[in-house]
Amino acid sequence: MKAEIISIGTEILLGHIVNNNAAFMAQGLASIGMDVFYQVTVGDNHARLSSTIEAALERSDVVIMTGGLGPTVDDITLQTIASVTKRSLVYNREIEKEIKASFKRRKIRPPKEVFRQAYIPKGGRWLSNKIGTAPGLIIRMGEKILIALPGPPRELNPIFEKYILPLLSKMSGGGIIKSRVLKITGLAESQVNTKVKDLLRLGPKVTVGIYAHLGEVDLKIMAKAKTKREADRGINKVASKIKNRFGDFVLGEDSDTLESVVGGLLIKKRKTIAIAESCTGGLISNLLTNIPGSSKYTRANVVTYCNKSKEEILGVPAKLITHHGAVSPQVCLAMAKGVRWLADTDIGLSVTGIAGPAGKKKNKPVGLAYVALATKKKGVVKKYFFSGNRTDIKLQTAQRALDMARRYLLDAG
Amino acid sequence: MKAEIISIGTEILLGHIVNNNAAFMAQGLASIGMDVFYQVTVGDNHARLSSTIEAALERSDVVIMTGGLGPTVDDITLQTIASVTKRSLVYNREIEKEIKASFKRRKIRPPKEVFRQAYIPKGGRWLSNKIGTAPGLIIRMGEKILIALPGPPRELNPIFEKYILPLLSKMSGGGIIKSRVLKITGLAESQVNTKVKDLLRLGPKVTVGIYAHLGEVDLKIMAKAKTKREADRGINKVASKIKNRFGDFVLGEDSDTLESVVGGLLIKKRKTIAIAESCTGGLISNLLTNIPGSSKYTRANVVTYCNKSKEEILGVPAKLITHHGAVSPQVCLAMAKGVRWLADTDIGLSVTGIAGPAGKKKNKPVGLAYVALATKKKGVVKKYFFSGNRTDIKLQTAQRALDMARRYLLDAG
Numbered sequence: 113m114k115a116e117i118i119s120i121g122t123e124i125l126l127g128h129i130v131n132n133n134a135a136f137m138a139q140g141l142a143s144i145g146m147d148v149f150y151q152v153t154v155g156d157n158h159a160r161l162s163s164t165i166e167a168a169l170e171r172s173d174v175v176i177m178t179g180g181l182g183p184t185v186d187d188i189t190l191q192t193i194a195s196v197t198k199r200s201l202v203y204n205r206e207i208e209k210e211i212k213a214s215f216k217r218r219k220i221r222p223p224k225e226v227f228r229q230a231y232i233p234k235g236g237r238w239l240s241n242k243i244g245t246a247p248g249l250i251i252r253m254g255e256k257i258l259i260a261l262p263g264p265p266r267e268l269n270p271i272f273e274k275y276i277l278p279l280l281s282k283m284s285g286g287g288i289i290k291s292r293v294l295k296i297t298g299l300a301e302s303q304v305n306t307k308v309k310d311l312l313r314l315g316p317k318v319t320v321g322i323y324a325h326l327g328e329v330d331l332k333i334m335a336k337a338k339t340k341r342e343a344d345r346g347i348n349k350v351a352s353k354i355k356n357r358f359g360d361f362v363l364g365e366d367s368d369t370l371e372s373v374v375g376g377l378l379i380k381k382r383k384t385i386a387i388a389e390s391c392t393g394g395l396i397s398n399l400l401t402n403i404p405g406s407s408k409y410t411r412a413n414v415v416t417y418c419n420k421s422k423e424e425i426l427g428v429p430a431k432l433i434t435h436h437g438a439v440s441p442q443v444c445l446a447m448a449k450g451v452r453w454l455a456d457t458d459i460g461l462s463v464t465g466i467a468g469p470a471g472k473k474k475n476k477p478v479g480l481a482y483v484a485l486a487t488k489k490k491g492v493v494k495k496y497f498f499s500g501n502r503t504d505i506k507l508q509t510a511q512r513a514l515d516m517a518r519r520y521l522l523d524a525g
Numbered sequence: 526m527k528a529e530i531i532s533i534g535t536e537i538l539l540g541h542i543v544n545n546n547a548a549f550m551a552q553g554l555a556s557i558g559m560d561v562f563y564q565v566t567v568g569d570n571h572a573r574l575s576s577t578i579e580a581a582l583e584r585s586d587v588v589i590m591t592g593g594l595g596p597t598v599d600d601i602t603l604q605t606i607a608s609v610t611k612r613s614l615v616y617n618r619e620i621e622k623e624i625k626a627s628f629k630r631r632k633i634r635p636p637k638e639v640f641r642q643a644y645i646p647k648g649g650r651w652l653s654n655k656i657g658t659a660p661g662l663i664i665r666m667g668e669k670i671l672i673a674l675p676g677p678p679r680e681l682n683p684i685f686e687k688y689i690l691p692l693l694s695k696m697s698g699g700g701i702i703k704s705r706v707l708k709i710t711g712l713a714e715s716q717v718n719t720k721v722k723d724l725l726r727l728g729p730k731v732t733v734g735i736y737a738h739l740g741e742v743d744l745k746i747m748a749k750a751k752t753k754r755e756a757d758r759g760i761n762k763v764a765s766k767i768k769n770r771f772g773d774f775v776l777g778e779d780s781d782t783l784e785s786v787v788g789g790l791l792i793k794k795r796k797t798i799a800i801a802e803s804c805t806g807g808l809i810s811n812l813l814t815n816i817p818g819s820s821k822y823t824r825a826n827v828v829t830y831c832n833k834s835k836e837e838i839l840g841v842p843a844k845l846i847t848h849h850g851a852v853s854p855q856v857c858l859a860m861a862k863g864v865r866w867l868a869d870t871d872i873g874l875s876v877t878g879i880a881g882p883a884g885k886k887k888n889k890p891v892g893l894a895y896v897a898l899a900t901k902k903k904g905v906v907k908k909y910f911f912s913g914n915r916t917d918i919k920l921q922t923a924q925r926a927l928d929m930a931r932r933y934l935l936d937a938g
Contacts, residue, residue: 149568153565393810394811394826407830413807455834
């Protein structure tokens, strides 16, 4: 079955609010195996809303509208539905009762306009709104269903979950869609794409999609099936293929992040870490301490922005900075060793680079960054060039540092 | 002139991502007085995308598409535009050059597929994408304009602002909508609401809206007018009323943030700052170093998570920690003084608290936080209780610390 979402409201057309409702309902519809091929946003305008509803009824089985059910004259969704479906609006005493009760609870006298919301198109079923006063509406038209729901998310969400999803799930035959995301780091989107080209054309029961973010590429596996078990089976098969192909480049699944995985590994392997940051300015420390339980492996992290602090706090030899510059593999490694010594931890992790927009030097462009890791026994340092603005460069540098720690910890005893 | 936005991507139809692009572009279009009557989201499907583009060209003057320009076989926007507009796709050597240069900067060898992005419909103008490899596209068809832009916001936004808005603004020649946001920090939404109730009913030429975020309340003033000057006059009148009512609680306007304002004040007043963080874990340091030029006032910041590091690195007396606990006004103030001494700066700023979910003690609940500021002459400390999850508490603590610095700097000579 095909569903279509129509969002009604000038505030979306003007960009004053982001259309979270559409995403919320789309997720729910996907979870019950219902296809959504179109989402349309239109204003509170009779002609345009009419033609949008007509087009939707033409091409979709279920049309879900949100917004425009308020008590003011701007709100014309119900009138438009009535005219498109050639039904009259009738006054409903039960809705009137609900509205009165709602105002009584809030100890406010209901203004006259609010009772406009007690009118519904003839033959429609109304859905109780426990938060606001605009009821939801369901109209069956032969094989097709027209649904209208209030726009405010706190009113929409409970009605959608309580009435709409169960109803549509029953109608669509009870199939489900499950999904799993495998997160890949350290490879560009095009590199990932080359390795999974064949999997991108699996369909229609199991599909794989590529979604690139800064420093991370997600492979989303989706399975349509009759049961959860069948869906899981389909997903597992593809997931193990992907894991075989990418190995350590897979950082985790679904809600995993680089920092949550590094945090988990630190706890599992009983290691402590200290971080010395220059260009990332505290971002790595901030990310790692977003993870509950980070006090188990964190003692002290430092941001050494100026040369003097690198020398005085971390004990980086002044000579190294003079000879090689603060943004150099030598200084980066010395920072990792220095912070490990300062905080007395198993691992020292460090970054130094040029986040821009100013600060580039001869042979040292904006985006140049070094990442180093030191333990009692060894030290490694890597060089990178990143593009983007200041925060992009900070984030990519932080990701490579966390990934260096992740890879070290995976192998660590 | 009427513009229509078509967002292309299965991930939006499935609700995996929220359609921020549409809101971003809609805002921009409103700011140049261009009407947006429809926003449509459709998947990477040739037939459905074709009919969507055709319907849009029928009813709108400007059709802006985003997404589906990537290098993979899923990405069919350009092919579909070519077939709808009956143009052939031609290989463009200049785009090829840009793509090669982009990979060269990143020191990655470009895979073959990426050069699919060098094809554009004949007669189209391509727009340079400095962040990714997919160029933007403009096709003029008589009076109508078809525009295709990359989907990732960090690629879309600069192209939209640099090329699209100026072009469309010239074409539309009409009235404008201007807006200004005044940002208020340190007051709850309900407190702000009480103070501006009368202004919320100004309309229709000048309107004020309230938007609450964590730790910040935005008042958005919008004016519709024939000219920028007329709009500015309307906005200025309301803005000065709001500023009079809220005084120092107004942290700034539009793109200002607490950290950008603090950074600006530090530079203006030629002061340096050092930060010692416990529960915020590097967040304050990260925020302040997001601001270009932060190396002017930053020398060293530290995250002292364990007691030992507070003693050893910051010189907090062990006795203070034993007597009062690490989360206490005494320790917080000693941290601020200690980090100021360590980094040899004008200002020392510090926080200590319990971000949760674990870590609460008798009389010290999750959400308790202290914020302190020390200078050569004085030291102040404040106590707060915050609610929310771990990152909410981190953010609110960081905001109050930055606001303490802001208020100090406003008065500083």
